[in-house]
Amino acid sequence: MSAATPSTPHSESHGHGYISDKARYLARLKRIEGQARGIHRMVDEDTYCIDILTQISAITSALNNVALGLLDDHLKHCVAGAAQDGGAEVEAKIREASEAIARLVRK
């Protein structure tokens, strides 16, 4: 970010820095946090139930989109990377990806 930051703390080489366009995810998550706060306020102010439900569907959709984006990044970087490296790692990577997908689908 600045010349005073010589190291790259979350680079590819250490950490999991595979998330493409991190700033965009962070902005979306900031918005989701605001939506959650908004739902709290709606309940507190006795907003009409159907309007609260609409907001909950919106935030759930937004979270699903973030999850699907992260999963796509994960398949591209971690899973494909492990497959290229070969070895047993790829099986473990695919197993945990499949479990994460199942949690998203079943909810």
Next chain:
Amino acid sequence: MSAATPSTPHSESHGHGYISDKARYLARLKRIEGQARGIHRMVDEDTYCIDILTQISAITSALNNVALGLLDDHLKHCVAGAAQDGGAEVEAKIREASEAIARLVRK
């Protein structure tokens, strides 16, 4: 609506105050807001993608549970209330409840 209707039949004096145990919903939504903030931090710190996905599934589940609780309250109070009163109101109430359910199911 008219001078002949002095009372508000389906509310606790103001708002739609039909939510049972509001304090409990507010506590759950506070927790959800904290979870959303946590996911933002996880992305910012390059947490392992699968762990972020697990958190997103948890928050989505929690939001679904809040929605299902609110919907149950809504059916009990608004829809059943409108049905007891008779008239065209109940049809409109059921239509909007069905639309809200569809948004939750389809997501």
Next chain:
Amino acid sequence: MSAATPSTPHSESHGHGYISDKARYLARLKRIEGQARGIHRMVDEDTYCIDILTQISAITSALNNVALGLLDDHLKHCVAGAAQDGGAEVEAKIREASEAIARLVRK
């Protein structure tokens, strides 16, 4: 169906005959049954996985739509009817409707 059928075979008074436009549901379910048979054949013939998944999403969507339609009918007839009759019945009806909704949402 014919002049020889003077009675209403699936009326409110016997059976649960509340389903509006039953012929349309039956046609949709016939189509869904055919889709299920089609997926069986695709797996049997080693069709490309992604194409099978597309078909599964289509059938799941179609089933969700049938479920949402039936639920809407149920709210209109059984739940609203029980509310008009008053008594404890309506609470039980709403509880079972809410449980059915939860199963659809959580899946």
Next chain:
Amino acid sequence: MSAATPSTPHSESHGHGYISDKARYLARLKRIEGQARGIHRMVDEDTYCIDILTQISAITSALNNVALGLLDDHLKHCVAGAAQDGGAEVEAKIREASEAIARLVRK
């Protein structure tokens, strides 16, 4: 992989034959087809709506499980295989896998 492997590593000679334990999928899909037929009969016989919804949730769950199993096979065979082979193919494979996952999650 090596000269000692004369056969075709990612297929069963024709089709996409990557589905592990095909007989088990076929049996599950036969059962799902029977469930679909059962729902048709339930509607035809004016079965109580909530019981029909329970069956629809069961079949949707069963379909999701088939889809998640096929997707896992797909990641293991097609996606990991393409990654090992290298080249542009893997990107296309991951894109279509991600799109299929999105359809399952959003429904």
